[in-house]
Amino acid sequence: MTRNAALPGSPRTGRLSRRSALGLGGVALAGGALAACGGNTGGLTDTGGGGGGETLSQWYHQYGEDGTQEAVKKYVEGYDKATVNVNWVTGDYAARLSTALLSGGGVDVFENNGIAVDQAQQGRYVDLTDVMEPVKDQFNEASLGPVTIDGKIWGIPMILDPQHFYYRKSLFEKAGIEPPETWDDLVAAATELTTSDQKGLFLGNNFDANSWAMVWAAGGSPMNEAKDAVAYNTPGYAEGLGAVQTMIEDGVLLTGAPSDWADPAAFAAGLSAITWGGCWALPALESQLDDIGVFPHPAVGAEGRQVAFMGSWNEQVAGNSEKIDAAKEFAKWLWIDQTESQTDWALSYGFHIPPITAVAEQAEALKEGNGLEIATMAKDMGVTGPPEWTGDISTPHSDAVSNILKNGADPAEELAKAEEASNRAIGS
Amino acid sequence: MSASTEVRAAAPTRAARTGPTRIKGSGLAFWLFFTPFLVGLLVFTILPLIWGGTLSLFEARGTVLPTKFIGLDNFRGFLVDTAFLQSLRTFIVFALFIVPVTMASSLGLAVLVNGLPRFQMFFRSVFFLPTACSYVVACVVWRLSLFNGLESGVVNQVLGVLGMDSVSAWLSASPYWWIVLVSVRLWLQVGFYMLLFLAGLQAIPTQLYEAAAVDGLSPGGFRMFRLITLPQLRTTSAAVLLLLLIAAFQAFDEFYNLTGNNPETRPPLVYLYNIALGPQQDFGRGSAGALVLTAIMVIAGLLQTWLVGFGSDDDRRGGRFGFLRRLFRRPAGAPQEPAVVGAAGAATTAPSTADLSAAVPVSADPSADERTPSDPQEGAR
Numbered sequence: 001m002t003r004n005a006a007l008p009g010s011p012r013t014g015r016l017s018r019r020s021a022l023g024l025g026g027v028a029l030a031g032g033a034l035a036a037c038g039g040n041t042g043g044l045t046d047t048g049g050g051g052g053g054e055t056l057s058q059w060y061h062q063y064g065e066d067g068t069q070e071a072v073k074k075y076v077e078g079y080d081k082a083t084v085n086v087n088w089v090t091g092d093y094a095a096r097l098s099t100a101l102l103s104g105g106g107v108d109v110f111e112n113n114g115i116a117v118d119q120a121q122q123g124r125y126v127d128l129t130d131v132m133e134p135v136k137d138q139f140n141e142a143s144l145g146p147v148t149i150d151g152k153i154w155g156i157p158m159i160l161d162p163q164h165f166y167y168r169k170s171l172f173e174k175a176g177i178e179p180p181e182t183w184d185d186l187v188a189a190a191t192e193l194t195t196s197d198q199k200g201l202f203l204g205n206n207f208d209a210n211s212w213a214m215v216w217a218a219g220g221s222p223m224n225e226a227k228d229a230v231a232y233n234t235p236g237y238a239e240g241l242g243a244v245q246t247m248i249e250d251g252v253l254l255t256g257a258p259s260d261w262a263d264p265a266a267f268a269a270g271l272s273a274i275t276w277g278g279c280w281a282l283p284a285l286e287s288q289l290d291d292i293g294v295f296p297h298p299a300v301g302a303e304g305r306q307v308a309f310m311g312s313w314n315e316q317v318a319g320n321s322e323k324i325d326a327a328k329e330f331a332k333w334l335w336i337d338q339t340e341s342q343t344d345w346a347l348s349y350g351f352h353i354p355p356i357t358a359v360a361e362q363a364e365a366l367k368e369g370n371g372l373e374i375a376t377m378a379k380d381m382g383v384t385g386p387p388e389w390t391g392d393i394s395t396p397h398s399d400a401v402s403n404i405l406k407n408g409a410d411p412a413e414e415l416a417k418a419e420e421a422s423n424r425a426i427g428s
Numbered sequence: 429m430s431a432s433t434e435v436r437a438a439a440p441t442r443a444a445r446t447g448p449t450r451i452k453g454s455g456l457a458f459w460l461f462f463t464p465f466l467v468g469l470l471v472f473t474i475l476p477l478i479w480g481g482t483l484s485l486f487e488a489r490g491t492v493l494p495t496k497f498i499g500l501d502n503f504r505g506f507l508v509d510t511a512f513l514q515s516l517r518t519f520i521v522f523a524l525f526i527v528p529v530t531m532a533s534s535l536g537l538a539v540l541v542n543g544l545p546r547f548q549m550f551f552r553s554v555f556f557l558p559t560a561c562s563y564v565v566a567c568v569v570w571r572l573s574l575f576n577g578l579e580s581g582v583v584n585q586v587l588g589v590l591g592m593d594s595v596s597a598w599l600s601a602s603p604y605w606w607i608v609l610v611s612v613r614l615w616l617q618v619g620f621y622m623l624l625f626l627a628g629l630q631a632i633p634t635q636l637y638e639a640a641a642v643d644g645l646s647p648g649g650f651r652m653f654r655l656i657t658l659p660q661l662r663t664t665s666a667a668v669l670l671l672l673l674i675a676a677f678q679a680f681d682e683f684y685n686l687t688g689n690n691p692e693t694r695p696p697l698v699y700l701y702n703i704a705l706g707p708q709q710d711f712g713r714g715s716a717g718a719l720v721l722t723a724i725m726v727i728a729g730l731l732q733t734w735l736v737g738f739g740s741d742d743d744r745r746g747g748r749f750g751f752l753r754r755l756f757r758r759p760a761g762a763p764q765e766p767a768v769v770g771a772a773g774a775a776t777t778a779p780s781t782a783d784l785s786a787a788v789p790v791s792a793d794p795s796a797d798e799r800t801p802s803d804p805q806e807g808a809r
Binding site: 098391402407 | 489490491492510511571572575576577578581595596597598599600601602688689690691692702703705706707708709710
């Protein structure tokens with residue numbers, strides 16, 4: 001007989017030994033861990049829902065403005081054809097959304113600010129042309145660019161976020177400077193307004209916040225009409241980036257600010273006289289400073305024009321959803337029919353432009369002051385990036401801008417190299 | 429057959445079993461414990477590895493179930509991808525900074541802490557504490573507080589006190605961003621490697637130091653450190669070097685959080701992350717890049733192991749470094765210190781260190797530190 005066989009509780013005796021108990025405990029723990037892995041709630045906050053019938057899962061990224069999370073809960077409570085669970089997704093929204101769309105779990109309706117041609121072709125999104133076609137004339141023309149691929153519409157525009165310059169009116173008046181309409185004027189104004197305590201201009205800590213808008217402002221566009229080659233390499237763009245290099249050398253640009261350009265804190269604290277920013281920052285800025293003005297991106301070079309870059313969020317339906325019809329119906333109900341909710345969403349918390357023109361025209365906040373100027377920019381000068389502008393096409397461009405602005409590389413040479421690499425990516 | 433014959437017949441069978449004694453019932457427990465981890469390993473490591481390898485041979489944009497086989501095209505792409513090659517250069521520059529600096533700092537700290545007569549545990553904990561901090565949190569502190577570009581930034585304040593100009597481009601210009609990137613990683617990991625060195629230091633037999641002292645080295649002197657401590661820490665140093673290189677290869681968090689997608693400070697992992705999990709979602713290229721990177725890491729690790737001799741015996745290492753040793757080693761029996769060269773250029777042999785230590789009382793000789801003990805490795809054996 002072995003020593004183990006004599007132990008009470010050994011498997012042979014039918015009673016639970018310490019080893020067996022530990023083993024079972026291990027299995028239970030591992031089972032629990034695996035069960036936890038199977039959950040699909042990481043980073044999501046289920047904020048409940050409303051309605052009846054089928055259950056839909058709706059995704060939002062985490063908006064910074066107070067009250068937004070409560071607002072989206074309130075909207076779905078009015079919907080009675082389905083129960084809608086709102087998921088407020090914290091962290092890296094784009095990565096989480098891509099994973100969910102790929103794996104086909106947990107999302108039926110979602111907002112997206114970067115509709116990509118690859119994902120549309122792979123069926124990650126549902127074609128919403130039948131929903132949008134009857135009403136598309138009601139939408140701001142610029143809002144349809146990012147959702148349209150080869151004539152098909154893949155999303156319902158929710159809000160438009162123009163990006164433009166903010167400036168301190170009092171400083172301009174004191175120096176006798178008018179809001180600049182050309183890039184040269186802006187450089188001159190920024191240089192003039194630079195003091196020992198305050199930089200003239202903030203283009204983001206990496207000096208490149210406006211470089212995307214500058215592509216259009218310099219007379220080019222990211223891609224040509226046929227979408228078979230890039231069209232950003234223009235003499236004006238090289239000239240504009242060269243002028244930024246000069247401002248860096250001259251110490252005109254703010255860098256190293258604790259918060260970057262998308263957050264108005266640095267500008268509100270008086271660290272610069274002019275800043276590139278987004279319309280969402282307007283309420284915060286107007287509550288802190290009483291001399292805020294706005295102007296579009298000035299024209300750059302001989303072929304340039306004034307522009308406002310239009311970011312946007314769009315509602316989409318997941319291609320892998322098992323409730324596509326219910327999801328489409330809900331998306332149409334909320335973002336086409338519920339005009340009150342659209343106005344509330346755009347203007348009650350932050351500041352965004354409703355993409356339905358009639359809704360925007362009725363909004364009081366867009367009828368005067370900076371709100372009116374931003375709305376006018378959005379209507380007359382708005383430009384948007386094409387969905388065909390994919391990551392492998394954009395990387396050479398962003399790398400070139402980085403090399404030009406951070407390493408002092410020659411703008412014309414870098415852009416030519418980037419153009420070649422981007423076109424190679426389009427051809428591959 | 430008698431009982432004694434049975435015993436004799438059974439004996440050789442039992443003797444043939446040379447493994448550990450098998451305990452009844454342990455088989456079930458083994459599988460109960462092992463199966464969950466085996467399943468985890470298969471599901472979360474082995475399967476993704478095989479899947480990644482398969483994806484690397486396909487065009488897999490936005491899908492993990494690709495259909496278009498493209499052979500080695502994804503791999504070929506990396507050979508001419510200037511951005512990827514640049515990311516490798518970035519890694520090399522980073523490793524050239526971070527590896528020696530961390531090694532020297534952690535070894536220095538370990539020696540200092542080891543030499544403390546009191547509060548050793550306190551300082552050990554203090555230096556180890558940053559290891560518990562997340563990279564993301566440390567990066568936020570570094571960016572917002574220590575290295576922000578305003579006059580009020582902590583480092584800029586220090587520069588001001590020292591009468592130097594403040595720097596606004598900590599994260600937007602070279603070489604400033606390297607200071608930020610290297611210092612944050614140094615702060616986070618130096619404590620961990622200090623502990624490894626400390627363990628190595630405490631494993632050195634004190635007799636070696638005593639013997640060296642008898643041979644004429646001053647306790648705590650640099651030559652004692654160079655001739656006893658360093659050689660005795662060879663295995664620890666090799667392990668630390670390997671770990672540091674791997675950690676540098678895997679650097680992601682601080683680059684991602686501090687300098688974003690800047691091509692100058694974009695190590696391979698950030699670049700591959702952008703390809704596979706950024707807007708491109710090119711899992712095929714991402715997987716191919718990950719395999720290329722793994723191959724580089726394996727080769728670098730093997731090369732380093734082979735050169736430094738992590739886990740190998742001294743003789744084999746001696747063989748690899750024979751040419752170096754021959755360059756620097758003096759003939760057997762010759763003194764290890766520079767010989768006194770006479771006017772005619774002939775070397776006059778000095779007495780061996782053993783002779784010296786016998787002849788001169790250690791405590792009475794102010795130049796005792798200048799002598800060499802007998803080979804510490806010999807003493808260790």
